[in-house]
Amino acid sequence: MNQIDAARNHDRSALALLPGRRAVIGALLLAGLCTGTLAHADAATDAWPNKPVRLVVPFPASGATDLISRVIAQRVSQELGQQFVVDNKPGAGGTIGAAEAVKAAPDGYTLLFTTSSTHAISPHLMPRLSYKVDQDFTPIAHMADAASVLLVTPSLPVKNVQELIAYAKANPGRLNYASSGNGTIVHLNALEFAARAGVKLTHVPYKGTAQSITDLAAGQVHLLFDSIPTGMPHVASGRLKALAVTSLQRSALAPDLPTIAESGLPGYSSVTWFGVYGPAGMKPELVAKVNAAFNKAVQNPEVASALAKLGAEPAKAGTPAQFQAMVKADGARWARIIKDNNITLD
Template sequence: MAGFGASAAFADTATDAWPSKPVRLVVPFPASGATDLISRVIAQRVSQDLSQQFVVDNKPGAGGTIGAAEAVKAAPDGATLLFTTSSTHAISPHLMSRLSYHVEQDFTPIAHVADAASVLLVTPSLPVKNVQELIAYAKANPGKLNYASSGNGTIVHLNALEFAARSGVKLTHVPYKGTAQSITDLAAGQVHLLFDSIPTGMPHVTSGRLKALAVTSLQRSSLAPDLPTIAESGLPGYSSVTWFGVYGPAGMKPELVAKINAAFNKAIQNPEVASALAKLGAEPAKAGTPAQFQSMVKADSARWAKVIKDNHITLD
């Protein structure tokens, strides 16, 4: 009993002391990309609140799965955390059969910190003004419309597939290696539709090069408040965002998880953080518990698993 008491006291002390040293925040995507920039905004706020450094460590590659696998190897003491997105935990597990990690078994969910909706863009020459007209046009012209994406299995690709399935229309996929050329071709009418990030797409709408029909979030986005959601435009329940969250390795003490969760929840409620995230096309998540985060990820994963399976997509 004495040994157990000493062990428990040590664990409590370790939790109370966190963060007693700089925290490594593994970001499994390249420096200067959206996830990296969002992670730095939030990490800086947490660092200021806790008077401790949070050091972003970019480990990009294979759609984020290399960095995610790296974070799994860390000790469960809160010294190394993973800042990731739906890509590594809700999408890639269904695209890659040989991942070196298991989402449920190898990670401790800590905090859901931000979301980024997409905007449905169409070429200006398409004779539609809203989602209902787009669906009607696509049904009247089966197989005529195509859509651009940034590659197989990306959120841009999956958004379009789910939209087509829910609306009962047939769309042809035109994959690109990046967004720039797809925007150019969309403006020229070479492709007809594109789901893009709000900060990337909306300047082209403002300039008149493209038309925006709706956003993909369930609620209207503060980043484009005049745009309706797809859900309110004829496809009830349609909702798709890229979420951003914090994980630790498996085996973390619940008390430590709660403390880290509280730190990130405090950070995302800061108005300066919300303002900085808006410039990056993201919005703070509603402060919640690790269990709520885990439940959200499970639902998101199940949704994308169906889309990926129904369309026979693989990156193996």
């Protein structure tokens, strides 16, 4: 083989290796890009929050959810040194604001502060919602619970839950209860109570529980499941009687009242829960960081004291998975009550 032929063979060998070399170089470049992307994502998580965070509240300003969210958001802001801005987007039982939060980027800078209404009740009352609670959100943290109190008119000759049940059974169809409207937690609480107790009660819906207090005091309606802060002052004044609270454990806000569960209906438990969600697709590391920040804030004694004035108690610090499981169980329970009673919205 002469020198010219040898040179040609060398060139052919080099050309044959080019695709392999290109593949190796391409793989190295891709690995570099992936490493850079992961590093950027980690940096973004580590830096969160480095700008104001929008906290969507799907209920009106000055309402219970709004006030509770502001107490917690203020503490998170103090802890992290970054502003958390409450953005009220009310309407349709909270579903309008919830649907808006779904559209945000999953970067931790738009979060949703919401309640049982949007994620455990409305999905079973509004089957055509634009969002799916198990697909379109990232559960982050369970923040607080608000129990209700079972109130009765003073003229009703009962002193406790067992006597109320006995009276209702002895007088079938004669007792009625007020609510703040079809499908509300007030309505559902009474339905579950009646189902567990095996009694028949007549529903009298109002536009709000405040409007029913006068009729309850006058004996025109007999029962009402109201919030502790709004109901208990009427008990203190003697206008109404309180029989029990709806939480599974006694409430620190009314420690002398027994629970319905311990008063003859084992297992009865109902609270309005409050929690934080993000849009679907948030990275686990970011979720863990947001979860830790909100858990720390709500365990602060000053926050707990402020929440108590609003009728809520801090939830125990938990993981996103625990929060998701709680919401799923709560939704299944209300789905059953709604289906069994053929509840529809007005």
